[in-house]
Amino acid sequence: MSKDVTDVTDLYEEFGDERLPPGQRETSAFPVLSKGPTPDWDPETWTFTVTGAVEDELTFSWDEFQQLPSETHRQDFHCVTGWSKFDCTFTGVPFSELARRAGVIDDIDERRSSGNPTPSGQAVHVMFSALDGYTTDLPLEACLREGVLFAWGHDGDSLPADHGGPLRVVTPHRYAYKGAKWVDGVEFLTAPERGYWERRGYSQTADPWQEERYS
Ligand SMILES: Nc1nc2c(c(=O)[nH]1)N[C@H]1C(S)=C(S)[C@@H](COP(=O)(O)O)O[C@H]1N2
Ligand SMILES: [Mo]
Numbered sequence: 001m002s003k004d005v006t007d008v009t010d011l012y013e014e015f016g017d018e019r020l021p022p023g024q025r026e027t028s029a030f031p032v033l034s035k036g037p038t039p040d041w042d043p044e045t046w047t048f049t050v051t052g053a054v055e056d057e058l059t060f061s062w063d064e065f066q067q068l069p070s071e072t073h074r075q076d077f078h079c080v081t082g083w084s085k086f087d088c089t090f091t092g093v094p095f096s097e098l099a100r101r102a103g104v105i106d107d108i109d110e111r112r113s114s115g116n117p118t119p120s121g122q123a124v125h126v127m128f129s130a131l132d133g134y135t136t137d138l139p140l141e142a143c144l145r146e147g148v149l150f151a152w153g154h155d156g157d158s159l160p161a162d163h164g165g166p167l168r169v170v171t172p173h174r175y176a177y178k179g180a181k182w183v184d185g186v187e188f189l190t191a192p193e194r195g196y197w198e199r200r201g202y203s204q205t206a207d208p209w210q211e212e213r214y215s
Helices: 009-014 062-067 095-101 108-114
Strands: 005-007 047-052 058-061 071-078 083-094 125-130 135-139 149-154 168-170 183-189
Touching (some): 009 071, 058 062, 071 168, 083 168
Parallel strands (some): 005 071
16 A cells, blocks of 8 residues: 555635635544444445446456555545544545546546546446445536545544445545445436435535535
8 A cells, every 4th residue: 555645635725715614613523424323244245336327337346446546645524514524534446546447537647637537428427325225426527536535444444334434435525425435336327316315405516615515
């Protein structure tokens, strides 16, 4: 594992003047927020699928997923209920890595040169699914931003189960409900759909600096 840490805590500069989004308070704790109990999982049978509007559908075992290229990022975490935690350290696979392998974006050099790659196919949105039945939807462009990781590590350790272990999504430029804990698949969509909280009145776009909490 590389020791280099990519610092994305300055991404707020693109969205607002303050690192702490409006209406948020900073906490040094890392609260747990789940709609229900922490689901069980079995490393022998766990599979991760990439489906939908892709060139190549993909399936990974837990062993295979851990072999994918990973990065470690320092990033901020904003919960829609009003707390923010600065400087979280997450390690995992960039969303763009899977999008490239599925043929949704052309090649990784584009990401290196321009920061955010441009999708080439029909996919415009992405639905994440999780072991507890949770779902959440994001525009593909939002998923392709630097900082969106399938994270299996936190602070140099494996991701704790209550924080989404073995694998969760982190979305530093969106409220944290856009990051599915216990994620086990992504479906590329040709039109937006609503996930668990989006169907219950939470914002589709969820930009913390615009305080897009509800729809
Ligand atoms: N699968 C799943 N993912 C989820 C949730 C959930 O209930 N189930 N809650 C979301 C919400 S509202 C938040 S704020 C974050 C909380 O992550 P944490 O418990 O690690 O703080 O996970 C998000 N992802
Ligand atoms: Mo949340």
